Amino acid sequence: MREVRRSADRFLTVGDGTVTRHSFSYGAHYDPANVRFGPLVAINVEHLAPGSGYPAHRHSDVEIITWVLEGVLRHEDSTGIAGDVGPGVLQRLSAGPGVQHTEVNASATDPLVFVQMMLASDHDGDPEIEQRAVEPSPGVLVATVRVHAPGRLHVATFRGGETLRVPPAGRHLVHVTRGDVMAGGEGLGAGDELRSDEGGPLVLSGDGPGEALVWSLDG
Structure with missing residues (x-):
């Protein structure tokens, strides 16, 4: 879902x-x-x-x-x-x-x-x-700190036209912090979130400047 x-x-x-x-x-x-x-x-x-x-x-x-x-x-x-x-x-x-x-x-x-x-x-x-x-790299999932929990946090940034693929995980949560980002076919603005427990890979893209915090969760 x-x-x-x-x-x-x-x-x-x-x-x-x-x-x-x-x-x-x-x-x-x-x-x-x-x-x-x-x-x-x-x-x-x-x-x-x-x-x-x-x-x-x-x-x-x-x-x-x-x-x-x-x-x-x-x-x-x-x-x-x-x-x-x-x-x-x-x-x-x-x-x-x-x-x-x-x-x-x-x-x-x-x-x-x-x-x-x-x-x-x-x-x-x-x-x-x-x-x-954390050095932003448009179109790249940038790894961040390790946590004592079954999850991994990446930062995704976009200048315009980039597409990236988030690897499969039990759950994904995408929280947009700046601009507009497409996540799994859904348009998200700043402060919006996508939650998915479908498990498969997730595609993110941005037609203009944008940033998202991307959680891949196994628990």
Whole structure:
């Protein structure tokens, strides 16, 4: 089965200087039919006003993958790691039995937009953090960080006219972050998602500039 979920139909949370669109049940939002997709349990698109963010809060038993679209995210966690993350760098935080982190917009003048994804984790050791620069290559699936979960994340970018093939997997989820992308014959705009459990290869293409986060899931 293939399902398209549009950006405007996602759950919405508005806070003090924060606006979040949720792909799955999260916080006060609950839909028993939309709790997870394989090991994926959250895809949140965060919009933070200058200087705004989230004070220290705790996560456990999840992989937290962060991809900044615009601005600079200031991250600090209970492992002692602190620093800034900007566009083109993917961050993985494996929470293990528990980790606290703080996330704020590092700028006093510019907005921040980032995608934060969470997967149910197989990691039961100490919390881990990794950051990796991702160099876009139009028409190519670019590998990113490894996760402690049955899934693989790639970044797909397009300038116009490229087509690429995503190898078979038990499930695929394509989340478009910029522009317009065709996925499995479905037209997707920024914030839209395609979920498929058909298992076979998936074809992506773009007639103009575009970017998508592509999950191949085995769980």
